[in-house]
Structure formats: C-alpha cells, structure tokens
Amino acid sequence: MSAPCRIYPDLPQGLFNSPNNAGPSLVTKKLRRDLSATALFLQEWMRRPGQIGAVAPSSRQLGKAMARWLPENRDDLVVELGPGTGSITAALLEHGLPHGNLLAIEMSQPLSELLRKRFPRIGVVTGDALELDSLVRSHSVAGRRVGAVISSLPLRQFSPEFTRALAGKIRAVLRPGGCWVQFSYHLGNRTQHGSEQFHLRSSNIVWLNLPPARVCVYQKIAA
Numbered sequence: 001m002s003a004p005c006r007i008y009p010d011l012p013q014g015l016f017n018s019p020n021n022a023g024p025s026l027v028t029k030k031l032r033r034d035l036s037a038t039a040l041f042l043q044e045w046m047r048r049p050g051q052i053g054a055v056a057p058s059s060r061q062l063g064k065a066m067a068r069w070l071p072e073n074r075d076d077l078v079v080e081l082g083p084g085t086g087s088i089t090a091a092l093l094e095h096g097l098p099h100g101n102l103l104a105i106e107m108s109q110p111l112s113e114l115l116r117k118r119f120p121r122i123g124v125v126t127g128d129a130l131e132l133d134s135l136v137r138s139h140s141v142a143g144r145r146v147g148a149v150i151s152s153l154p155l156r157q158f159s160p161e162f163t164r165a166l167a168g169k170i171r172a173v174l175r176p177g178g179c180w181v182q183f184s185y186h187l188g189n190r191t192q193h194g195s196e197q198f199h200l201r202s203s204n205i206v207w208l209n210l211p212p213a214r215v216c217v218y219q220k221i222a223a
C-alpha cells in the first residue's frame with residue numbers, strides 16, 4: 001500500500017493541522033472566522049451599500065496606521081465609530097489599548113453582534129454615530145475623558161450636514177489635544193466637512209488596503 005500523501009510534511013503541528021487530529025487548528029479557526037466575517041460584511045454591503053461604503057474589511061496595515069494614534073494616557077476612553085467586522089478594533093487592542101477603554105458604536109445589528117462575540121470585553125453599542133455625545137455619556141463612567149475617536153465611517157457617502165454635525169460632536173467629546181482619526185478612500189483629500197475646526201496633525205496613504213486609503217488625523221486644539 002502506498003504511503004498517505006503529505007503535501008506539506010514540514011508544517012509544525014498545530015498550525016494548519018492539529019496535534020492528534022484534536023479538532024481545527026488555530027490557523028483553520030482564524031481562516032473560518034475571517035471568511036464568515038467577510039461574508040457578513042458583503043451581505044451587509046449588499047443590503048446598505050451607502051452606509052457600509054467599502055467592499056472588504058480593512059487591512060491589517062490600515063489598522064496599524066490608525067492604532068498609531070491611540071492616546072498616550074492609558075486611562076482615556078477611545079471611541080470607535082463604524083467598526084464593522086472589527087479589523088481596526090483588533091489593531092487597537094493589539095496596540096495595547098485596554099479592552100475596558102474602548103467603546104465601539106456600530107449601526108448594523110448583525111455586525112454589532114459579531115463584534116460582541118469577537119471582543120466580549122469591549123463596549124459595543126448598536127447605534128448612530130451622530131448620537132456620539134449621549135452614547136458616551138450613558139455608556140461610560142461620568143467625567144471620563146475621550147482621548148481619541150477612531151472612525152471608519154464612509155463620510156464621503158454622507159451629506160455635508162451630517163458630517164459637519166458629526167465633526168462638531170467629535171470635537172465636543174474629545175479632550176483638548178485629543179485626535180479624531182479618519183480614513184477615506186479619496187486619496188487626494190485631506191479634509192472633511194467640519195475638519196476645519198481641528199488642526200491637521202498628519203495625513204498618510206496606506207497602499208496595502210482594498211482600496212488604498214488615506215488616514216487623516218485631526219487634533220482638537222484648545223477649547
């Protein structure tokens with residue numbers, strides 16, 4: 001009888017293959033999780049393309065570029081707007097943000113449920129980013145300062161009035177010196193409606209994303 005075919009004989013046990021066939025390995029589990037998250041994202045995009053604004057979850061590189069701007073003060077609250085499947089969320093946590101300091105506001109109910117399963121220790125609110133101020137008030141300890149607002153919202157798909165009102169609310173919740181970090185697929189554009197109330201601290205393109213994105217950091221100057 002011929003020996004069983006092994007295509008990758010040198011793969012370490014537990015990577016794709018589990019030791020002693022004890023269920024799916026870590027990589028297999030991660031692949032399954034990523035595939036089902038991407039499928040849900042596409043499903044939501046087909047239902048509400050204007051609110052999803054992207055055809056694929058954000059890349060690891062985009063997550064890293066956003067996470068660079070986490071507040072230095074580890075006690076500050078961070079608010080994430082439009083976290084979707086949680087690619088940016090994962091990068092924020094990998095960058096050392098304590099789970100209890102993150103409040104994620106996502107409008108889609110199915111995506112919020114996915115986020116709660118994926119990150120059981122962060123705060124996930126199903127709601128509208130425009131209610132940012134009251135959501136922060138009701139879901140965080142009174143007087144807690146917001147050090148950064150990290151947004152994946154597809155602002156170019158929204159009306160100028162919406163974006164201007166949102167920028168005003170972001171400014172109202174941020175502590176002085178805090179940053180609003182926003183990505184956009186409009187590579188030539190460094191501003192958003194309402195961003196003139198902030199100082200443009202940084203603006204860089206992340207090419208390794210589908211599609212490439214520009215990350216802009218708007219800093220709140222003294223009140």
Ligand SMILES: C[S@@+](CC[C@H](N)C(=O)[O-])C[C@H]1O[C@@H](n2cnc3c(N)ncnc32)[C@H](O)[C@@H]1O
Binds near residue numbers: 054056083111127
């Ligand atoms: C570009 S997608 C997010 C992609 C995300 N970074 C990822 O990797 O999955 C934009 C997200 O914003 C959410 N969204 C759109 N409008 C919103 C609103 N007004 N309030 C809160 N979330 C909103 C959408 O449901 C969607 O999940």
